[in-house]
Every structure is written in C-alpha cells, then in structure tokens.
Amino acid sequence: xxxxxxxxxxxxxxxxxxxxxxxxxxxxxxxxxxxxxxxxxxxxxxxxxxxxxxxxxxxxxxxxxxxxxxxxxxxxxxxxxxxxxxxxxxxxxxxxxxxxxxxxxxxxxxxxxxxxxxxxxxxxxxxxxxxxxxxxxxxxxxxxxxxxxxxxxxxxxxxxxxxxxxxxxxxxxxxxxxxxxxxxxxxxxxxxxxxxxxxxxxxxxxxxxxxxxxxxxxxxxxxxxxxxxxxxxxxxxxxxxxxxxxxxxxxxxxxxxxxxxxxxxxxxxxxxxxxxxxxxxxxxxxxxxxxxxxxxxxxxxxxxxxxxxxxxxxxxxxxxxxxx
Amino acid sequence: xxxxxxxxxxxxxxxxxxxxxxxxxxxxxxxxxxxxxxxxxxxxxxxxxxxxxxxxxxxxxxxxxxxxxxxxxxxxxxxxxxxxxxxxxxxxxxxxxxxxxxxxxxxxxxxxxxxxxxxxxxxxxxxxxxxxxxxxxxxxxxxxxxxxxxxxxxxxxxxxxxxxxxxxxxxxxxxxxxxxxxxxxxxxxxxxxxxxxxxxxxxxxxxxxxxxxxxxxxxxxxxxxxxxxxxxxxxxxxxxxxxxxxxxxxxxxxxxxxxxxxxxxxxxxxxxxxxxxxxxxxxxxxxxxxxxxxxxxxxxxxxxxxxxxxxxxxxxxxxxxxxxxxxxxxxxxxxxxxxxxxxxxxxxxxxxxxxxxxxxxxxxxxxxxxxxxxxxxxxxxxxxxxxxxxxxxxxxxxxxxxxxxxxxxxxxxxxxxxxxxxxxxxxxxxxxxxxxxxxxxxxxxxxxxxxxxxxxxxxxxxxxxxxxxxxxxxxxxxxxxxxxxxxxxxxxxxxxxxxxxxxxxxxxxxxxxxxxxxxxxxxxxxxxxxxxxxxxxxxxxxxxxxxxxxxxxxxxxxxxxxxxxxxxxx
Numbered sequence: 106x107x108x109x110x111x112x113x114x115x116x117x118x119x120x121x122x123x124x125x126x127x128x129x130x131x132x133x134x135x136x137x138x139x140x141x142x143x144x145x146x147x148x149x150x151x152x153x154x155x156x157x158x159x160x161x162x163x164x165x166x167x168x169x170x171x172x173x174x175x176x177x178x179x180x181x182x183x184x185x186x187x188x189x190x191x192x193x194x195x196x197x198x199x200x201x202x203x204x205x206x207x208x209x210x211x212x213x214x215x216x217x218x219x220x221x222x223x224x225x226x227x228x229x230x231x232x233x234x235x236x237x238x239x240x241x242x243x244x245x246x247x248x249x250x251x252x253x254x255x256x257x258x259x260x261x262x263x264x265x266x267x268x269x270x271x272x273x274x275x276x277x278x279x280x281x282x283x284x285x286x287x288x289x290x291x292x293x294x295x296x297x298x299x300x301x302x303x304x305x306x307x308x309x310x311x312x313x314x315x316x317x318x319x320x321x322x323x324x325x326x327x328x329x330x331x332x333x334x335x336x337x338x339x340x341x342x343x344x345x346x347x348x349x350x351x352x353x354x355x356x357x358x359x360x361x362x363x364x365x366x367x368x369x370x371x372x373x374x375x376x377x378x379x380x381x382x383x384x385x386x387x388x389x390x391x392x393x394x395x396x397x398x399x400x401x402x403x404x405x406x407x408x409x410x411x412x413x414x415x416x417x418x419x420x421x422x423x424x425x426x427x428x429x
Numbered sequence: 430x431x432x433x434x435x436x437x438x439x440x441x442x443x444x445x446x447x448x449x450x451x452x453x454x455x456x457x458x459x460x461x462x463x464x465x466x467x468x469x470x471x472x473x474x475x476x477x478x479x480x481x482x483x484x485x486x487x488x489x490x491x492x493x494x495x496x497x498x499x500x501x502x503x504x505x506x507x508x509x510x511x512x513x514x515x516x517x518x519x520x521x522x523x524x525x526x527x528x529x530x531x532x533x534x535x536x537x538x539x540x541x542x543x544x545x546x547x548x549x550x551x552x553x554x555x556x557x558x559x560x561x562x563x564x565x566x567x568x569x570x571x572x573x574x575x576x577x578x579x580x581x582x583x584x585x586x587x588x589x590x591x592x593x594x595x596x597x598x599x600x601x602x603x604x605x606x607x608x609x610x611x612x613x614x615x616x617x618x619x620x621x622x623x624x625x626x627x628x629x630x631x632x633x634x635x636x637x638x639x640x641x642x643x644x645x646x647x648x649x650x651x652x653x654x655x656x657x658x659x660x661x662x663x664x665x666x667x668x669x670x671x672x673x674x675x676x677x678x679x680x681x682x683x684x685x686x687x688x689x690x691x692x693x694x695x696x697x698x699x700x701x702x703x704x705x706x707x708x709x710x711x712x713x714x715x716x717x718x719x720x721x722x723x724x725x726x727x728x729x730x731x732x733x734x735x736x737x738x739x740x741x742x743x744x745x746x747x748x749x750x751x752x753x754x755x756x757x758x759x760x761x762x763x764x765x766x767x768x769x770x771x772x773x774x775x776x777x778x779x780x781x782x783x784x785x786x787x788x789x790x791x792x793x794x795x796x797x798x799x800x801x802x803x804x805x806x807x808x809x810x811x812x813x814x815x816x817x818x819x820x821x822x823x824x825x826x827x828x829x830x831x832x833x834x835x836x837x838x839x840x841x842x843x844x845x846x847x848x849x850x851x852x853x854x855x856x857x858x859x860x861x862x863x864x865x866x867x868x869x870x871x872x873x874x875x876x877x878x879x880x881x882x883x884x885x886x887x888x889x890x891x892x893x894x895x896x897x898x899x900x901x902x903x904x905x906x907x908x909x910x911x912x913x914x915x916x917x918x919x920x921x922x923x924x925x926x927x928x929x930x931x932x933x934x935x936x937x938x939x940x941x942x943x944x945x946x947x948x949x950x951x952x953x954x955x956x957x958x959x960x961x962x963x964x965x966x967x968x969x970x971x972x973x974x975x976x977x978x979x980x981x982x983x984x985x986x987x988x989x990x991x992x993x994x995x996x997x998x999x
Contacts (some may be wrong), residue, residue: 116797177856179775179813184783186730187723207723208849282868367841370849371869373855386698390727 139344139419146415152408154399160221167215170202174219175373178210189388193392199415206383207391216375223364223376224405227291228357234295235302235356236349240341242299243306244333250313258307264300270362271423273297277368286370298352305348306341313340344419350413354406361402433796461788467981472685472997478714478976479691479993480700485666485988488657489646490630491569492576496744496896497987498628500717501691504668504994506633507561507652507679509543509612509622512987514681514995520986521799521898523624524681526636527557527652531624538619538941545610550673551636552651559612561634567594569631570601573643577631579898584626586617595642619939621946625897627751650701654684654994664830666691683981686713699724704852705735707977713978713998717990722974733938740973740982742989745795746894748781748846750836750854750964751879751922754850755960756887758834763826768805768888769808771819773857777966780849787845787967793907794954795968799898799943799986801950809958819861836890837879840869845873850966854890882918882924891922894969898987900950908957911936923962 111132139306140146159166167173182188189210195204195213203214246257273293285391310333313319319336327335363369365376371381380398387394445524466518479501487493497503497512511526513519519539521865524529528543532710549557569577571593582589594600614623626632638649648657654676663906666811676684700719703711705728723737729736750768752759759765774789790796791806809815824830829834838851848869855865868886870878879889896902907911910926913919933953940946974980978998982991 125879175852175854175856175859177773177776177779179773182779182783185777185785187726187783187785188779189723189727208782209776209852210779269841278871352754371867373852373867386724389724 113307115293135417136416140255140412140415141395143415143419146410146419149408149415151412152404153412155338156221156225156405159218160225161252161274163218164186167212167362170212170214171200172215174211174215174236174375177212178205178212179212181205189387189390190393195397203397206395206423207387207394211367211373213394213397215304216380217377217397220375220377220380221401222403223287223370223374224357224360224378224402227294227360228286228353229298230287230291231294231298231356231359232349232352234291235299235352236345238295238299238337239302240306240345242303243308244310244337244341246303246307246422247334247353248308248329248337261300261303261307265304267297268295270359273363274368276368277363277383282371288358288372290363290369294363298356299361302345302348302352303304305344309336309341310423313337347417349414350409354409354413357402357406357409372374434443437604439989445698448604452864461696465845467997469683469685469981470787472683472688472981472999475686475978475998476688476690476692476710476713477686477979477993477996478688478710479997480690480695480703480711480714480716481488481693481717482695482697482700483693483718484746485660485693486663487576487646488649488666489574489643490565490633490635490649491571491574492646493630493758494576494578495630496894498630500990500993501666502715503653503992504655504682504684504689505649505651505653505657506538506630507549507557508630508632509627510632511628511681512985514987514992516983517986518798521797522986523628523897524878526628526679526681527562529628532627533973534621534623534690536940536941538621538623539616541614541616541623543612545612546678547755548675549640549652549678550675551634552656552671554673555564555636555855556609557634557652559606560609561636561807562612562841563600563606564594564637564640565635566604566631567591567632568635568640569593569601570978571595571642578626578628578629580896581631584616584618584620586615594637603612618935621938621941621943622897622899622901624910625899627726654679663668664693666693675769682994683997684994685981685999693777698722698724701942702975704738704974704976712977713979715979715982715993715996716973717824717993718788718971721781721974723972724774726783726972735974738977738982740975740984742973742984742986742991743795743797743799744894744900744969744971744989745800746891746969747790747795748777748787748850748890748893749793749965750890750966752962752964753882753889753922753924754937755882755924756831756885758826759887759958761826762961764828764832765964766808767819767826767861768824768858768863769823769961769964770810770815771863772810772854772964773812773814774966776853776857777850780853781845781967785972786970788970790965790968792954793958793963793965794900794903794951795895795951796998797898798947800895800903800948801900801954803951803955805955805958808961814860816857816861818856819863823862825974828862831864832860833864834888835866835868835886839872839875839890841872843872844892846892850890853965863890877917879922880914880919882913882915882919885919885922885924891963899943900947900954903951904957905934906949907963909944923960925957925960925962934948960982 154248182190190205190207197204201212206213242257246254276293322336361378364376365382369378370376377398384395431822473818493502498508507527510523510531513522513524527545527549529546530539532543588601588603590599603615634652636650650670654674656671658667658669660666697719700716701722704714705725752765754760760965778789794802795873796802834850839847841847842849851867858865878884906920908925910931913921913924937946937949980997982996984990985992
C-alpha cells in the first residue's frame with residue numbers, strides 16, 4: 106500500500122506546479138473531451154461505469170436473475186465431496202448465471218453484484234475521506250508558519266510510516282459490531298492512507314504561495330482561509346485528481362485485503378475480498394469460485410488504473426499530443 | 430469437564446488433534462489397505478513424519494489435556510490404563526497399560542485398586558513404581574502446571590484444594606501406595622468410569638528425582654516406546670526408541686518406526702497436499718490434527734490410489750445450538766421447539782464440509798454405542814426443516830408474525846461453528862418467520878462469554894466432544910445442575926438444575942458395568958432431549974489422509990484416528 110502511494114505521489118508531484126486558477130478551470134472543462142480521445146482511459150471509464158451501474162442496480166439485477174445473496178441451495182452442491190457445486194463451471198446455469206458458492210450453494214452472481222457495492226463503496230468513500238484529510242492537512246502545512254508545518258509534516262510522515270495493514274487489522278478487531286462495517290472500513294482505510302495526499306498538497310501549496318497572484322490576494326487583505334480556498338485549492342485540483350484516481354484501486358485492494366483477513370464486512374454480507382479468501386481452499390475443485398471475484402476485482406482495478414493514467418497524461422502540461 | 434475439541438486439543442498439545450471415535454465397523458475398516466498382511470512383529474524400521482497444524486506448546490504429562498492419552502503423548506507416556514487401540518466398538522474400551530488390569534473397584538466404586546506390571550522401566554532403566562504414578566498425579570494439581578483435565582480434583586477425597594507437591598510435599602492422602610506395585614484411589618463419590626479416566630497422561634509415572642517443575646517438559650522422562658531426542662517448543666519434536674521399553678509388557682503399542690519426527694505449525698491445505706502428493710519423506714507422512722480438505726475430498730472419486738490412503742473414523746462429538754432459558758424468548762419451550770423444527774440439517778452438514786466429515790444428528794449423544802446412544806427425534810425437522818410446524822408453534826407461543834432472535838457464534842470457521850454454520854441456521858429459520866441476527870465472537874474469548882451465566886447469550890452455537898467414550902463426560906458437564914459454574918467456565922448452558930436429573934447421574938456413575946450404564950445414559954439423553962434445551966445439528970466424522978508408505982493406518986475406536994503407536998512405514 107505504502108509503496109503505491111509513494112510512487113503515485115512522486116509521479117503526480119513530479120510535474121511543474123499547476124497553472125493558477127483561471128487556467129485550472131479551463132483544464133477541467135477540457136478534461137472530459139481529452140479523456141474520451143484517450144483510448145485506454147475511455148476503456149477504463151467504460152468499465153468503471155458498468156461496475157458502478159452494477160453496484161447501484163444490484164437489487165434489480167439479482168431480481169432479474171431471480172436469486173438473492175443469502176438463500177442456501179443444498180441441492181446444488183455435492184455434499185459427499187465436501188460441497189463442490191454440481192454441474193460444469195461451478196454450477197453455471199440459466200438460473201445461476203455465474204454458478205453457486207461451494208458448500209452453501211448461494212448464488213455467485215448475486216453475491217458478486219452485491220459485493221461490488223462494498224468494494225466500490227468502501228474504496229470511493231475512503232478515497233474521498235483521504236483527499237479531504239490530506240488536502241486540508243497539506244494546505245495547512247504549506248501555508249502555516251514554520252511550527253505548524255513542522256508538526257503537520259511529522260504527523261504526515263507518521264501516517265506514511267505506519268504499518269498500515271497491521272494497524273487496520275488491530276483496529277477492525279476492536280471496533281464494536283454495532284458500527285456498520287463498510288463505514289468503519291472506509292474510515293480505517295482513509296485514516297491510514299491520507300499521508301501521500303497531504304504531502305502532495307503541501308508541496309503544491311508551498312510552491313503556489315510564492316506566486317504573484319497569491320501575494321496580491323494577501324496584500325489586498327484576504328484572510329488565510331480565503332487565500333487557501335480561492336487561490337491555492339484550484340491549483341491543487343490537477344495533481345490531487347490524478348493522485349486520487351490512483352488511490353481508488355489502492356483502497357480497493359486494502360478493503361479486499363482486510364476482508365480476506367477476516368476483519369472486513371461480516372457474513373452473510375458479501376464482499377469480493379471475502380469471496381477470494383473463501384476461495385483459496387477451493388481453487389482446484391471449483392476454480393470458478395476464485396475466478397469470478399478475482400476477475401471482477403482485476404477488471405475494476407485495471408479500469409481505475411487505466412483511467413488514472415489517462416487523467417495524468419491528459420493533465421500533464423508537457424504532453425503536447427493530447428493538448429488542444 | 431472441559432470439552433476436548435478439535436481446536437483445544439490441537440492448540441493444547443502435540444497430542445490430541447482432531448480425534449475421533451469410530452462407531453460402525455464398516456467405516457473404520459475402510460481405510461486399511463494391506464492390513465491383512467500387516468504383522469506387528471516385522472513392521473519395525475523407517476522414519477515416520479507427522480505434519481501438524483497445532484503448535485507443540487506443551488509436553489509435560491501434567492499439562493496435556495487428552496482423550497485417551499492422546500496420539501503423540503501416548504508414544505512417550507504409559508498410563509495405568511490406556512485406550513484399547515482397536516477399530517470400532519472394541520476400541521472404545523480401556524485396556525491395562527502399566528497396570529495388570531482395569532482396576533478393582535470396591536466400596537460401591539468409590540475405591541479403585543491397581544497393581545503395576547513387572548519389568549516396566551523409565552528410559553534410564555529405573556523401574557517404575559507406584560510412587561512415581563502417585564507423584565505424576567500430584568504434580569498435575571500444581572498451579573505451576575495448569576492445563577490438565579479437572580476430573581481428579583473433583584473426584585478424589587479432599588483433593589479439591591491440593592496445591593501440588595512443590596508447595597505441599599505431603600501429597601494427596603486419598604492416593605495410597607502401600608507397596609511399590611500397588612496404588613489405591615479413594616474417591617468421594619462412586620465413579621464407574623475411573624478406568625477410562627486413568628488413560629489420561631496425568632496417570633503417567635514421573636520420577637521425582639528428575640522433576641524440574643515447569644522445565645520438565647524440555648525432556649519428560651519416557652515410559653513408552655519412544656523418548657525425546659530433541660524438542661523445539663512450538664516447532665518440532667523428534668522421537669527415537671526408548672531402549673528400556675519392551676513390547677512384552679506393552680502388547681498394544683507396536684512401535685514400528687525407528688524414529689518419529691513431528692513438524693508443527695503448518696497450514697492445513699499444505700499438510701493435505703504434501704501427504705496426498707507424497708514426494709520424498711512425505712511418503713511416510715501422517716497428520717494427527719488435520720482432516721481432509723475439500724481439494725482432496727473432491728479427488729477421491731476420480732483418484733482410486735488416493736482413496737485407498739484415507740482413514741475414516743468418528744470421534745464422539747456433537748455440534749449444536751445451546752439455549753439459555755433464562756433469556757427471553759427461550760424461556761418458552763414452544764419457541765425452542767419451533768427452532769428445533771425449523772433447522773435445516775442438510776445445509777448445516779454442508780457448512781461443516783459435507784457428508785464425508787459430518788452427519789446430521791437429532792440426538793445430543795453422538796451415534797456411538799459406547800456413549801449410550803439411543804436414537805430419538807422429538808421434533809422431526811426432516812432433512813431440510815419443517816417451517817410450517819415451526820410457525821404453528823410460534824403462533825401458539827404468541828408470535829404469530831414471527832420474531833427476531835440473536836445467534837452467537839464463533840467469528841471463525843476453524844471449529845465448524847462459525848459464520849458458515851450460523852448463516853445456515855439463519856437461512857433455515859427465515860423460512861419459519863424467525864429473523865436471526867448474527868453475533869460473532871472471537872474464538873479465543875468465545876467460552877469466556879458463553880461460559881459465564883451473567884454474560885451467556887440466549888442462543889449460541891456450541892461443540893462438545895467426549896473426554897472418553899462414555900455418556901458421563903458427555904452429559905454431566907452439560908446437564909448436571911451441580912456443574913453450573915457462575916464465575917466462568919460453565920458448560921451447563923441451559924443452567925438446568927433438575928434434582929431428578931442429578932440423582933439419575935449419581936445413580937449411573939455408581940454402575941461399573943459399561944453395558945448397563947450405556948442404557949441408562951441413553952435413556953437420560955432422550956429424557957433431556959424432550960425439553961429442547963439444545964438443538965443437535967450434526968456429529969463429527971473424521972477423514973485423515975496418510976502417506977503412500979504408511980501401513981496399518983487404522984482409526985481406533987476411541988479417537989477415530991490412526992494410532993501412531995501402531996502405524997508402520999517399513
């Protein structure tokens with residue numbers, strides 16, 4: 106997790122400081138048009154759109170299939186051989202589009218589409234929180250005095266240096282069960298992963314604060330909060346957006362990892378990580394049980410990575426090919 | 430009176446592992462390739478590899494909690510009696526080990542007298558005396574050496590507060606050793622099962638001169654066919670032959686391999702894969718705590734060579750829903766009956782791994798004759814539940830629109846009463862209009878919560894295995910009103926304190942004839958079953974793989990597991 110963040114942070118922060126606010130607005134307006142021209146990014150966006158739609162319309166899709174996530178179907182598994190699904194490809198049939206889960210016979214398609222809600226929801230929620238915390242801390246450190254900067258920067262270093270998975274496992278284990286698990290998952294992942302964003306935002310803020318338009322705003326008597334919001338924040342959009350699109354897949358892996366380790370969402374709520382975890386003992390008798398959630402996770406991660414790459418290419422001022 | 434479960438055994442010791450007690454002779458004999466040609470006189474040689482999950486955390490005979498003396502500990506420690514090491518029902522009996530017979534009861538089974546065999550020695554050649562056996566038992570009372578079964582503390586006269594020989598060298602007066610060959614136990618109540626308890630490692634002799642207290646387990650002095658060559662706690666244990674052991678006084682242990690190497694801390698899937706593949710030394714491999722996984726189970730039909738390397742046994746154990754009738758709505762027997770009708774034992778068995786490793790059960794006693802099993806099904810749910818009947822009972826109980834309950838279960842599936850089984854119950858009860866909220870609790874603190882009446886939930890998933898094959902260790906901890914422990918460690922989860930049940934338990938304990946006792950235990954189980962204090966779901970079956978070169982891997986009738994003292998790799 107840490108390495109991805111660092112690498113991404115370095116990549117996103119390596120360019121020159123973003124253009125000031127006026128040109129940032131123009132860039133944002135052109136972003137969509139440029140992204141569509143980028144084939145890889147467009148593919149990524151298409152896949153993400155499908156996944157989001159699947160997650161949003163999970164109840165409709167499962168109703169179409171005529172199944173749900175929790176009903177057990179003992180008649181569809183071979184109990185004598187440990188509960189291997191009957192039929193080919195893990196029990197794929199007209200009424201079970203992706204087959205059934207071993208042992209229980211629960212519908213795999215229903216669990217996959219409902220699992221998308223957890224995977225995407227937690228990843229996007231965590232990313233939003235990370236950006237919120239990271240940008241706030243970063244700007245405060247960049248604009249604040251030397252003391253504030255020192256404290257916040259050391260705090261950021263601490264967040265980056267923390268053994269994140271270990272801490273998340275420990276934290277998830279002590280959270281009472283009354284708290285909704287997806288929410289707490291998102292919060293825990295965000296709390297442990299805002300360091301990269303903060304460092305990026307601080308760097309940008311430090312370089313922007315010396316620019317003339319910032320000095321002009323200060324001289325005209327604008328209070329610090331206003332300077333941060335009106336003058337610095339727009340300049341952060343480009344790098345942070347690029348970075349955030351790389352954070353989403355990282356967070357998805359974190360959620361899957363925590364669910365895999367058994368501290369994610371509670372059964373019978375499905376999640377991809379949990380399905381992968383349960384699939385490890387089944388990869389030979391029922392390979393579909395690993396392929397289905399693994400494939401979905403892979404596709405989504407790939408899509409986000411393609412999109413993030415596209416965003417970075419599109420917004421990079423040195424990239425003359427896509428620039429208008 | 431603690432359960433000896435797949436888990437507790439596995440983590441407590443080298444020893445027990447998932448054991449099993451076989452009932453049907455047909456089952457037990459199915460995993461015995463070449464057993465007809467097996468001759469214990471010519472089986473000697475080779476190195477047996479034992480691949481286990483559970484870490485070898487204890488090797489002191491005072492600290493090991495076993496059923497029938499355990500599998501690995503029994504290679505090191507001879508006890509007054511031992512399990513009979515035969516397949517099927519014969520194996521569910523005790524047999525003399527260090528003692529000449531199963532003991533002579535007197536005074537209404539409150540006094541038990543044993544005589545030691547001649548020519549029995551420790552690994553250093555010192556003869557074993559009755560004082561060594563007495564000392565071994567006294568050590569197990571020391572607070573420095575916790576972990577053993579609590580029965581002796583309860584049974585011996587005036588021993589409940591004995592603090593062990595380090596603090597109280599005077600010893601336990603209730604154990605007499607009038608001469609070097611005789612040992613007499615005085616019990617405070619009749620206990621017909623005493624010869625079965627005397628198989629535990631606490632009955633192994635310990636030479637006082639060699640006792641180093643907590644450090645003794647680094648090299649416990651062997652009385653069995655093997656002794657410790659090296660012991661790396663939690664990782665490996667290597668055993669070599671004990672030169673002073675002789676098969677003349679120990680016909681039950683064949684002691685075939687020259688060396689036995691135990692490797693602990695492996696992953697279950699890895700163990701099964703290594704035994705199934707059998708490359709190099711793994712051809713000589715067995716496991717005492719890892720039952721077959723779905724990967725190998727699915728291969729058995731298509732791979733006849735692998736199917737021949739499977740030992741099927743049954744350790745007497747039941748997985749069930751336990752009710753706390755002090756919590757509403759479980760105070761109402763109609764609610765408990767409704768749940769009994771609603772459960773789906775097909776999905777419950779599947780949650781445990783399918784029909785190869787579990788069997789649907791409507792009785793609290795698992796189906797072993799030695800425990801006194803008598804079939805009954807007072808709330809017939811059929812294979813998949815009877816939600817209509819359940820709804821009818823709920824309506825009578827005042828819940829015409831169904832109700833919501835909470836089911837407590839282990840957070841992990843390792844012991845087979847985790848989320849998989851809980852979601853099976855949840856799904857089955859939904860059809861009867863009962864909404865089940867799941868309450869997972871971490872495995873390590875599970876019994877802390879369920880075993881304390883003040884924190885005990887209304888309904889929880891539980892597992893109970895037999896400390897020895899008899900009805901007593903199965904029914905007494907669960908239903909004897911005098912066994913309710915309010916401070917924690919309680920297993921009488923129904924908190925039942927019925928004078929007639931207690932009196933019947935006392936009456937059966939005084940019976941020394943197993944056949945008579947079995948009939949009475951079975952009848953008591955059926956009587957208790959009518960109260961729907963538990964919903965039995967399934968009993969345990971154990972399927973173990975063994976390596977290509979391993980012979981005589983016959984599951985014994987006590988533990989349902991092949992006996993390391995009898996397998997051969999020659």
